[in-house]
Amino acid sequence: MIDKQLFRKGVSALIVNSKKEFLLVNLDSFKTHFFAIPGGGLEREETLKECIYREIREELGIGKQSLELVGLSKEPIQFRFKTKFNRDGVEYDGSERYFFGFKFIGEDSEIKTQEGEVRSYKWVSYKDLKDYLLFDNQLAETTEKILELFP
Numbered sequence: 001m002i003d004k005q006l007f008r009k010g011v012s013a014l015i016v017n018s019k020k021e022f023l024l025v026n027l028d029s030f031k032t033h034f035f036a037i038p039g040g041g042l043e044r045e046e047t048l049k050e051c052i053y054r055e056i057r058e059e060l061g062i063g064k065q066s067l068e069l070v071g072l073s074k075e076p077i078q079f080r081f082k083t084k085f086n087r088d089g090v091e092y093d094g095s096e097r098y099f100f101g102f103k104f105i106g107e108d109s110e111i112k113t114q115e116g117e118v119r120s121y122k123w124v125s126y127k128d129l130k131d132y133l134l135f136d137n138q139l140a141e142t143t144e145k146i147l148e149l150f151p
Contacts, residue, residue, distance in 0.1 A: 066106025101149030
């Protein structure tokens, strides 16, 4: 039996370095010129905060000690999938993403991408995000969260 839910809860990490650049990931499932904000879906019994630190560690190898939490967005961004998504017997129509803001206080040498999921990462200035965030509404929605978390 499939449990039907509208939006899968997830998290996105806006991570900024000392040069005010944002950390983006190129997933193996993307073409090489498409990038995204690091993040992922909430596991059962996991809090949003536990999820964001797990996703950052899994995708980029960055530990909590190298991140300074700036804040959490007040409202999530919701979007619908083009086709239904099934995860652990639950069917979802879309995702609901909560954005966390972080200052990266570690060293680039500790960033290790997750083999089989993340092909590469890139630090990108705010003005250049338009060249990398190419999904529908992704730039506008990300900009809204950047302005909320890094005023």
